[in-house]
Amino acid sequence: MAETVRIPTLEGSATFPAYLARPDGEPRAAIIVIQEIFGVNPGIRRKADHWASLGYLALAPEVFWRQDEGIDLDADVPEQFQQALAYMNGHDFAAGIRDVEAAIHWIRREAGVAKVGLVGFCMGGMIAYQTATRTDIDASVGYYPVGVAGMLNESHAIARPLMLHIPTNDGFVPPEQQAAVHEGLGPNRHVTLWDYVGLDHGFAAEMGLRRNEAAARLADERTTAFFAENLA
Template identity: 55%
Template sequence: MTAMHNIDTLDGKNGFDCYIAEPEGTPEAAIVVIQEIFGVNAGIRRKADKLAEAGYLALAPDLFWQLERGIELDPDIENEMSRALDLMEKFDQDAGIRDIEATIKYARAEFGVGKVGAVGYCLGGRLAYMTAARTDSDATVGYYAVGLDELLDEKDAIANPLMLHIPQEDGFVSKATQEAMHKGLDDHPKVTLHDYPDMDHGFATEFGKRRDKENAAKADERTAEFFAQHLA
């Protein structure tokens, strides 16, 4: 079952929409699905739906609501990609983390789940790292996270397991940034990094030209095993 819910911000002064996919049975755990720069579009909703099919409560909050509510963009359309990049520049990431934290609290309070994790893509991958460092997410996964070399000083705050999927030919993440990620995080006891040779940004998207079926399946299998281990 899927539906749109409204979640209060942490300060209670506003609210934002959240796409929620529920499993057939009673979920024991929930996963927050953190959007790319394209909003809660069909691909992100499909990610949530697949998690619900696997037995999780899945919640995909509209993090761009402070800029414009209900944004849905297609990365394969040039002008929509340009708009998405513009939105990313304007987006307040600290406010986004607060909304993710509100979503985690909502899942626990409204659905009574035992554990709540998070998974994010692109900008959402960066926010997933920040979520691991700044919230009590029980387990977090980031796909093709951007700009993490700027956030490595937050690594000591990561108390629960974090997995990062890194395409080695990522057009948005330089080799130097990837090297800094490994240098800063390889010895962290809570962090696991996986590299994907020859893969570019967005290889695990559900739809569109960026998807690589084989490597998407490999990354998603690792993610499924990670959540099964840490959200049980």
Template identity: 65%
Template sequence: MGAFTSIKPLEGDGQFDVYIARPTGTPRAAIIVIQEIFGVNEGIRRKCDHLAEQGYLALSPDLFWRDDARVELDADVPEDFQKAIEYMQKLDQDRAIYDIEATIKAARAELGGTGKVGLVGYCLGGRLAFMAACRTDGDAFVAYYGVGIDNLLGEQHAIGKPLLLHIPTADGFVPPEVQKTMHEGLKDNRHVSLYDYEGMDHGFAAEMGARRNEEAAQLADKRTADFFATNL
């Protein structure tokens, strides 16, 4: 359904690719899908395609472009997983937020300058979705199993739009004490909602592969769909 196109970053030279899936007819809004550490792979592209089927303009920026363009890795392949960790460690997350902001601007331009833009991120993208809620002018934000959000709580005062967090309680990358810090640190923020998924592990809502838990993924995705329907 979708295809890649190129847009310019907010700063510096060059351009980076964005996967775009367009709905039939006028989009109801735009949603930016922020990649996992595995790049804008088939699973992320499918998420964009599904959003387009729901009537949204869906975009996913290639955030690893400064190191390698169009990285596409498989979470179920050990060698790919290690490569993904290396790409994540090299990523300048502050510059990634600039690229996400550039994608927001591109989405709004395609919507005619006035449409709303939501953001949803997974894994690394979940962390970046939280950062985007603090630093960009998006209209609604969703983070699935974001890593290291406890280290970003000092920025939460800047959150002015709705933010939804999906937290699997058995996340191997976000231990229970970190989950507790997130709950306690965000409980008084009226813009933030948190859902726990008992016994679920990191990646439970992946579009494809061994990590996916169908029941929990459908529940989280229904909550996300309702959240965007209300806020976009």
């Protein structure tokens, strides 16, 4: 069962929309699904529905709600891709991580689910890293995260399990940044890094031209096992 709910901000001055997919029966845990720059589109909703089918309460907040609600863009349409980049460039990331914390609080206090994980894609992959360094999330996963190399000074704060999926031909994350991430996070016992040789950004998108079926399935299997272990 799926519906749209509204989550109060930490300050309590506003609410933001989120797609909520409920499992049959009592949730085994909860997973926050953080969008790419294209909004909570059919691919993100499908990912949330998949987690619900595995017994998790799945919540996909609209990250850009301060600019606009109901954003639903297609990465394969050039004009919509540019529109998505404009939304990202206008996003307040400091406020956004507070929204993630608000979602964690809502899940634990209102939905009554104690264990909470987060999985994010692209920009959401970076938010997964920030969530691991700045909140008390139980476990986080980032797919092709951008910008992490510039945030390694926060890595000492990682106290819960974090997994990152890194395509080696990521057009948004050059090799020197990938190397810095491996050097900075590789020794951290809480962090698991997976490289996908020869693949580009977006390989695990649910639909569209970017998806690589075999690699997406492998990464998703690793993520499923990771959450099963760390949200039990």
